[in-house]
Amino acid sequence: AQSVTQLGSHVSVSEGALVLLRCNYSSSVPPYLFWYVQYPNQGLQLLLKYTSAATLVKGINGFEAEFKKSETSFHLTKPSAHMSDAAEYFCAVSDQAGNNRKLIWGLGTSLAVNP
């Protein structure tokens, strides 16, 4: 079985500060890992994904994440927060094998960016 834990349901940073959103996963098979963002009143949008190529993954809007197998982590970072980054962020895991890529989700982290 797979599971995702996002540490911190709410994170607040100042504009220009480092953003760090934490995600730990549990999987008995090699995983694919994803970060999605949900802006207010909008649908889910893929930020970035790990699919067993490079362990450091770069995504849209300046975000990146590093897959660390030894720590079973896939934390999301951005060097400098912007007001427009305020949103809900979800980490998700799926199987690499098999023909079903259903996503197992964390509970989400709400990011607030203060001026």
Next chain:
Amino acid sequence: GAGVSQSPSNKVTEKGKDVELRCDPISGHTALYWYRQSLGQGLEFLIYFQGNSAPDKSGLPSDRFSAERTGGSVSTLTIQRTQQEDSAVYLCASSFLLSEQFFGPGTRLTVL
């Protein structure tokens, strides 16, 4: 833009009524997923369709929930005898084979 569309965007119903939620996937996408987003439960997988294969229904919470996908395209999620705990945002996603999932805007269901 030919993204995933869902209808209705909002649905308010009375407890015990049946509801149908519709999803129009991106043209050419072979896979279609339904998820539910509710307070306290987060996002949960409900059901998955891939081409002509039998759907994976392992995430459906009860036999009141069913879904079909006609002609490999449009999908309808049906909830019979709705209960208050069914209140949630129902999200549909589609993908080409096993690639990235693209999500629709969701249907917000409120059961009174």
